[in-house]
Amino acid sequence: MRIHVHDPRIGLPRRLTPEIWAACFAGEDPCWAGLEVTFGETNEALAAMLPDVETLVCTQPPPRPFHAAPRLRRIFCTFSGMDALMPLDWLPPGVTLLNNSGVHGAKAGEYAIMSMLMLANNVPAYAADQGRQLWQRRPGGMLRGRRLTVIGLGALGGGAAKWAKQFGMHVTGVRMRPGPHPDCDRVCATGRLEEVLPESEFLLLACPLNDGTRNILNRTRIGLLPLGGYLINIGRGDLLDQEGLCDALDSGGLGGAVLDVFAQEPVGPGHRIWTTPNLLMTPHVSCDDAGSYLAQCLEVLKTNLIALAAGQALPNQVDPRLGY
Amino acid sequence: MRIHVHDPRIGLPRRLTPEIWAACFAGEDPCWAGLEVTFGETNEALAAMLPDVETLVCTQPPPRPFHAAPRLRRIFCTFSGMDALMPLDWLPPGVTLLNNSGVHGAKAGEYAIMSMLMLANNVPAYAADQGRQLWQRRPGGMLRGRRLTVIGLGALGGGAAKWAKQFGMHVTGVRMRPGPHPDCDRVCATGRLEEVLPESEFLLLACPLNDGTRNILNRTRIGLLPLGGYLINIGRGDLLDQEGLCDALDSGGLGGAVLDVFAQEPVGPGHRIWTTPNLLMTPHVSCDDAGSYLAQCLEVLKTNLIALAAGQALPNQVDPRLGY
Numbered sequence: 270m271r272i273h274v275h276d277p278r279i280g281l282p283r284r285l286t287p288e289i290w291a292a293c294f295a296g297e298d299p300c301w302a303g304l305e306v307t308f309g310e311t312n313e314a315l316a317a318m319l320p321d322v323e324t325l326v327c328t329q330p331p332p333r334p335f336h337a338a339p340r341l342r343r344i345f346c347t348f349s350g351m352d353a354l355m356p357l358d359w360l361p362p363g364v365t366l367l368n369n370s371g372v373h374g375a376k377a378g379e380y381a382i383m384s385m386l387m388l389a390n391n392v393p394a395y396a397a398d399q400g401r402q403l404w405q406r407r408p409g410g411m412l413r414g415r416r417l418t419v420i421g422l423g424a425l426g427g428g429a430a431k432w433a434k435q436f437g438m439h440v441t442g443v444r445m446r447p448g449p450h451p452d453c454d455r456v457c458a459t460g461r462l463e464e465v466l467p468e469s470e471f472l473l474l475a476c477p478l479n480d481g482t483r484n485i486l487n488r489t490r491i492g493l494l495p496l497g498g499y500l501i502n503i504g505r506g507d508l509l510d511q512e513g514l515c516d517a518l519d520s521g522g523l524g525g526a527v528l529d530v531f532a533q534e535p536v537g538p539g540h541r542i543w544t545t546p547n548l549l550m551t552p553h554v555s556c557d558d559a560g561s562y563l564a565q566c567l568e569v570l571k572t573n574l575i576a577l578a579a580g581q582a583l584p585n586q587v588d589p590r591l592g593y
Numbered sequence: 594m595r596i597h598v599h600d601p602r603i604g605l606p607r608r609l610t611p612e613i614w615a616a617c618f619a620g621e622d623p624c625w626a627g628l629e630v631t632f633g634e635t636n637e638a639l640a641a642m643l644p645d646v647e648t649l650v651c652t653q654p655p656p657r658p659f660h661a662a663p664r665l666r667r668i669f670c671t672f673s674g675m676d677a678l679m680p681l682d683w684l685p686p687g688v689t690l691l692n693n694s695g696v697h698g699a700k701a702g703e704y705a706i707m708s709m710l711m712l713a714n715n716v717p718a719y720a721a722d723q724g725r726q727l728w729q730r731r732p733g734g735m736l737r738g739r740r741l742t743v744i745g746l747g748a749l750g751g752g753a754a755k756w757a758k759q760f761g762m763h764v765t766g767v768r769m770r771p772g773p774h775p776d777c778d779r780v781c782a783t784g785r786l787e788e789v790l791p792e793s794e795f796l797l798l799a800c801p802l803n804d805g806t807r808n809i810l811n812r813t814r815i816g817l818l819p820l821g822g823y824l825i826n827i828g829r830g831d832l833l834d835q836e837g838l839c840d841a842l843d844s845g846g847l848g849g850a851v852l853d854v855f856a857q858e859p860v861g862p863g864h865r866i867w868t869t870p871n872l873l874m875t876p877h878v879s880c881d882d883a884g885s886y887l888a889q890c891l892e893v894l895k896t897n898l899i900a901l902a903a904g905q906a907l908p909n910q911v912d913p914r915l916g917y
Contacts (some may be wrong), residue, residue, distance in 0.1 A: 283732070376735055377758070383710035386703055392711070395875045396720035404859035404869045406876045408883030413701055435759065486814045523901070531887070535728035543726045552730045559732030 271340070273318040276328045283561050284346065285328055293538035293567035300578040301571070326570065330580040334358040341581075343367055345573070346568040349424070349593070352478040352505060357589040367573055367585040370593065371424050372565045375476070375557035377503055378408055378428025380555040382436065382526035385471055387411055388499040393525050413437035418469035420462070420485065421476025422450055424591070425556065429473055441465055445481070468495035471501065478505035486511035497524035503555040508533040513562075515545045523547075529555035545551045595664070597642040598629045600652045609671065611704050617891035624902040626893070630744055644888035650894065657683040667691055669909075671890040673748070673917070676802040676829060681913040691909040694917065696889045697880035701799070702752025702825055703799070704758065704879035707794055708851035709736055712823040717849050719875035737761035742793035744786070745800025746774055747917070749827055749880065753797055765789055766781040769805070783809075787837050790817035796823065812837035819846035821835065827879040830855040836909055839869045847871075853879035 273503060276285045283310070287308055294301050295423040309315055314330050315325075316320065327333065328347045334475055335341065345367040346354075360366055390409040398405055417433045418441045419426040426442065430452035433440045442453040443462055450456050461523065464486070465541065466472070477484050486500075486509035500523060502509060511532045517523040525547040534553055536542060558565075573583045587593060600609045604647050604727050606704055618625050623781070633639055634832040639649075643662040649655065652671045659665065662685065670678075692784055711717065714733040722729055741757045742765045743750040750766065758765050766777040767791035769787055781789055790796070796818060800806050810824075810833035818824070824847060826833060835856045841847040849871035858877055860866060866874065882889075899906045911917060 276798070375737075379710055380714060381737055383707060383714060383716075386707035387711070387716070390704060390707060390875070390878070392707075392716075392875070396873065398876075399720070399867055399874050400724040400864040402864075403875045406878055410880055410884050411703055411883070413699075421600070461861050480811040510680075540726075543723055549716075549720065550655045551714070552722075552728045553715070554714070554730055554733055558735045560734050 270304050270323050271318075271321050272324045272326060273305055273315065273322045273559065274306065274308045274326045274328075275315045275331055276308065276310055277312075278310055279329055283402060283559065283563060283568075285326070289470045289563050290567065293564055306439040330354055335364075336362050345369075345570050345585075347563065349373060349394075350477060350505060351587055351592045352507075353593050355479070357587075362587070364433065365513050365583060366587040367570075368587050368588075368593070369566045369569045369584060372562065373567060374424030374428035376428075376558040377425040378432050378530070379555040380499060380503060381425075381429035381473055381475070382432035382447045384501040384503075385417065385433065385436075385438075385473075385499070387500075387549065388525045389415075391525070393527065393547045396549060397546065401459065414439070415470045416441065416468055417473065418443060418465050419453070419473045419475055420444075420459075420508075421482075421504060422453070422456065423475070423477070425530070426473065426475035429475060429503075431534055439469075441469070463493060464489065466490055466493060469494060469498060470501070471499045474500070474502040474504045475506065476504050477591075477593045478507055484510060486510065486514075491517050491523070494523060496522060499524055500528075501527040502526075502528045504530060506534065511542065511593055515541055515548075518545050518547055525549075527551075527554055545550075594647050595645050596628055596650060597646045598630065598632045598646045598650045598652075599634075599639045599655060600632065601634055601636075603653055605888060607883060609650070609890075614891065615889050617888055617895065618780065624899045639666060654678055659683070659685050659688075664791050669693075669894050671887065673697060674801060674829060675911055675916045676831075677771050679803070681911075682757075686911070688895035689907060689913040690913075691907060692911050692917070693890045693893045694909055695729075696886065696893060698748035700752075700758050701749040701880040702880040704853070705749075705753030705797055705799070705825060708796075708825045708827075709741065709757065709760075709823070710763075711851060712795065712825075713739075713875065714848045715849070717851065717871045718746065721870065721874060738763070739794045740765065740792055741786050741795040741797065742767060742784075742849075743777070743797045743799055743807075744768075744788055744826060744832075745798070746777070746780065747799070751776065752800035753799060753827075756911075757907070761791035765793070770798075787814065787817060790814055791819060793818060793822060794890060795823045798826040798828045799822075800831045800832065801915075801917045802831055807831050808834060810834065811837075812840075815841050815847070821844060823845075823848055824850040824852075826850075826852045826854055828854060830858065835866065839865055839872075841874075842869050842871055847875075853877055 325344045330353045343365040349368045349370045391407040406435045416439045420443045422444045434452045440453045442456040447456045447458045488510045490511045649668045654677045667689040673692045673694045715731040740763045744767045746766045746768045758776045764777045766780040771780045771782045812834045815837045855876045
């Protein structure tokens with residue numbers, strides 16, 4: 270199988286190098302005995318390989334549309350949010366799109382529980398106090414017995430629910446298809462969101478962005494959260510009304526927020542979100558474990574190649590209607 | 594038994610009110626059937642009660658020395674660090690000093706694991722970036738497999754070790770009297786600290802301040818920590834060389850620090866520690882769960898009154914030599 274790795278080196282300073290590839294595909298296995306792999310950083314390098322490539326591995330959304338790729342059968346992305354690729358009308362017939370779903374769960378879970386602990390301990394306010402050289406004690410608390418609602422119970426939301434349960438929280442999951450979840454006290458359908466919001470002391474957005482979830486936390490729904498409630502967003506910025514959130518924090522209606530994703534990234538200087546009170550920002554890094562991320566991605570690819578060789582369904586195939 | 598509650602209302606806005614007392618000592622029990630309790634905020638109110646008081650409850654270090662308290666048999670403090678009361682030469686003969694040791698463990702454990710997660714995720718640096726409106730991604734990581742050393746394995750250190758183990762860390766405890774600990778992979782005597790420091794990716798100071806621990810993390814020992822290592826202090830500011838720590842953070846020798854306690858509190862405006870890079874500060878709040886703190890303290894007092902009635906040793910009696 271001819272594989273091309275398209276790695277334009279944007280963002281975090283990590284590269285999917287031949288060394289990382291070799292370490293992952295070490296050893297003899299009939300599933301990857303015949304792989305011929307090339308590596309490139311530019312669209313020109315990619316274009317030169319397109320006549321022969323059968324599997325394309327992308328660390329960033331690939332240039333579209335695809336022309337002159339007659340042998341292409343699958344595109345594997347080393348990321349999981351497909352919103353930048355939607356709609357998939359550019360995907361040539363007979364080409365399967367795969368994402369790295371599952372890689373982010375453990376890291377996302379740690380980020381989410383960190384964020385809940387930071388909010389319970391007033392860290393966003395203390396960080397701002399430190400900038401002003403202000404010593405001011407603010408009553409903090411523990412997580413035990415408090416209520417978390419998680420929107421989205423995939424890898425991210427599931428990773429968060431696992432830790433929340435261990436810290437003794439009451440966990441409500443909200444998802445399209447409700448059903449029991451081992452780390453949730455209850456799971457509700459998305460249609461019941463407005464019932465659940467008034468009792469959500471902590472609300473975590475951890476779902477993919479698609480037509481059904483865009484602006485799912487609109488201004489009206491922000492207003493349904495309890496006084497002093499906390500918000501965490503590790504999904505996508507467009508899941509919520511960012512201006513409505515800033516207003517709720519400015520007025521004191523909400524007690525705090527930790528945001529890793531934003532409507533526009535990077536957030537430019539001068540944007541009000543930088544200085545909104547009780548809000549702590551990180552630059553879209555919540556779900557990436559720098560040390561192991563790419564190796565984990567290749568493990569996902571390997572799992573899918575093994576399934577392919579066995580003639581089974583590919584576990585990471587993206588559903589074009591759902592976008593995940 | 595005549596009890597006086599001396600609550601001068603300093604610091605966090607919480608009071609040990611008659612209501613909190615009544616809720617804790619509700620119900621019939623021979624151990625507290627005969628309690629007569631008074632409440633006061635001033636030294637004058639305290640002085641007026643001294644001729645009769647048998648048990649003094651203090652939310653702050655009491656005024657010393659004690660004169661004219663012929664019936665006084667015990668002083669119960671709703672705090673655990675006795676360093677501000679040492680040496681105990683002011684304690685009248687026959688008076689037992691009790692602290693609230695144990696109350697802080699659960700909250701301290703949450704603060705400690707929060708701090709480790711914040712350091713692994715570069716939160717101190719991101720908080721400073723936010724103040725400068727700077728979007729800059731920095732590779733972060735997970736806790737799994739990383740090495741934590743905890744100095745002090747009392748309530749605070751034990752609470753931290755419990756969570757660190759659950760997050761898959763390798764935990765080394767350092768204490769005066771080594772012996773197995775359920776949440777430590779190994780426990781070393783204090784004398785072996787210098788062997789342990791070079792492999793301590795995370796170092797947590799969680800011991801009491803006394804003659805044996807003052808400046809335990811001196812400048813030389815800070816220099817033994819691994820390049821990029823992380824420090825957390827929830828014990829007392831004087832456990833470490835604060836200037837040495839700031840120098841190590843300025844030079845990049847250490848990767849970050851989260852400090853809740855300081856050599857002088859409050860930290861005054863203009864002190865270099867406010868602006869030291871990769872350092873996040875909170876104002877001595879790590880171990881207090883605002884909602885339950887005083888009720889928990891009274892539960893500790895109750896346990897000691899029950900032991901007293903049964904003629905047993907009081908579990909929270911402070912050893913004048915050790916200071917805890």
